Amino acid sequence: MNDRYSRQTLFAPIGEKGQRRLKKKHVLLVGAGALGTGNAESLVRGGVGKITIVDRDYVEWSNLQRQQLFVESDAIERIPKAIAAKKRLQQVNSEVEIEAHILDVGPQEFESLIENVDLIIDATDNFDIRMIINDISQKYGVPWIYGSCVGSYGISFTIIPNQTPCLHCLMETVPIGGLTCDTAGIISPAANMVVVYQTAEALKILTEDWGARREKLVSFDLWKNEESKINVSSLRKADCTSCGVHPTYPFLDYENQTKSAVLCGRDSVQIRPAKKEKRDLETIAQTLSSMGKVEQNPFLLSFTVEKKRLVLFQDGRTLIHGTKNISEAKTLYHRYLG
Template sequence: MSLSERYSRQELFEGIGKEGQQKLSSSTVLIVGCGALGSLQIETLARAGVGKLKIVDRDFVEASNLQRQVMYDEQDATLQLPKAIAAAERVKKINSSIEIEPFVTDLSYKNVETLAESVDLVLDATDNFETRYLINDTCVKHFKPWIYGAAVASQGLSMTIIPEKTPCLRCVFETAPPPGSSPTCDTSGVIFPIIAMVVALQTTEAIKLLLGRTDLLHQKLVQIDPWQTSFTKLNLAGLRERTDCRCCKQKRFDYLEPEQKQLSSTLCGRNSVQISPAEHTKLSLAELADRLKSIGEVSFNRFLLRFKTTNCEMTIFPDARTIIHNTKDENLARSLYARYVGV
């Protein structure tokens, strides 16, 4: 089968053409998050022929993802594969001519600047403000464009940030909403159409940026709700000039500062807490499984270990990052971590 016609319809589109296709082929994009938004961003850019995709995700595939996360199937959920790995495998079947590099990790101040170093732009597919501020700090510091996107229930938001030219995320949202104060996909649910709409906006902006057509960017905070059939564009012109933004004006990159804590814990959506060690470590999951098998149920592959007793359930990764399930109590989670993984 010849694949020479692969991009013919896209090249026919006057906004792209053969020359634009060449530019896409020589571009690199970092996608942070391989959940609902990330899955569809990956699929769109892989099919469009963006030459290299770097994808980052800390989580693994679960059955509740399958309704909207287009990269994954039932087998991925059964095998509990890390999302970045499962997505990379699928991309190889969709477009073997591009390069895909998966990273199974938590984006943090320790790795974000390295991951973003050689890319042309960053696409946000995360589900939390902390990671978005981390992306914002990195991109403003290194003058990289990035595209914010968020979706919950039937509502979505998107904004394109070009450092020094447009307002940054902290110009618009100076601080994150307090934990538990905003709806999430785990509390309010989400429908697939809003994911598709937000990703359509983000990836179209991404393609314009990769082609150098900054004149075509929408320069707005776009709010969409297909359930209410509403589409609102908030004009951001002049906002950057009016604010004394800590990030893009004062150049204080708070989120890139090392954390003082030995272990950081964060609530992660569906009634679970994530514990991350500050120092880089490497665990042998086989040895840990051996230690834990007399205490409870253990199953593991080379990417993660699941452990379950009558009072707790956790998923442990080779870098010692651990998700404690069925609790929102960070202290309890730290204590369970200390008991079963060790500090």
């Protein structure tokens, strides 16, 4: 056994047998921000066989405070996060196979990425993608680890098809938030703590130590010195359309996905949520006012930032002016509007 992993194999629950299992495993990592880079580095250093990294964004200066694989030159050159992460990870451990995809991932992309994947790790920043991950996980029987953080708060839960409630089951009961790092900020220890929970669970799953798996949902607030572990096993629903007796995987259906389109003849993209919802424009205006210029009337809210203008209507429909790039528009939408 390679001496590189000697301290890890000395840990009895892993040992040399577990290390050999790790080397044969393939992890799909969705997102290369704070959670993605933290998970990727830990698993690559630990000797997982293959990591596939998917991210649609590029490195910005504000990322360097907490996204540990990136350096200043990546931000200066606006290197795509997946590419910058792969470059650094290959320097960390050349034995690990690393694939990098610059993708705005959706159901079709997941269908092509999921083959031979043993575990999916959620390192995303929006629930559109998480719900797609959830349905892909259930459809193909691949475990996934949910993780989220904002401010000093974090949450994580491991979802095993046919055993645990899925994220769709939990949505109506567990408060899993709507703020983002760009509207509420974040401290790096909160992201690091979520990574700790995710990578620990990942090692258990990848070494097939199923009995050690944490069965409860965990949440914490580092600033308030609070932590809770919630038994959510009773929330699994037999009639859940994602994981129930007769699943239909609704979030893989086009009708249940956020729609986006470039407006004909205009330097603008329209984004429409999957379901109509009445947005509280007054509350959103208060949140955004410190970050850019906010104008409002009874029907819509206009927010100007980064030479872009986001116009939000009460039904959730949003126009992003100043770009024809759908990926860029989606990034701005999720960054500022959750």
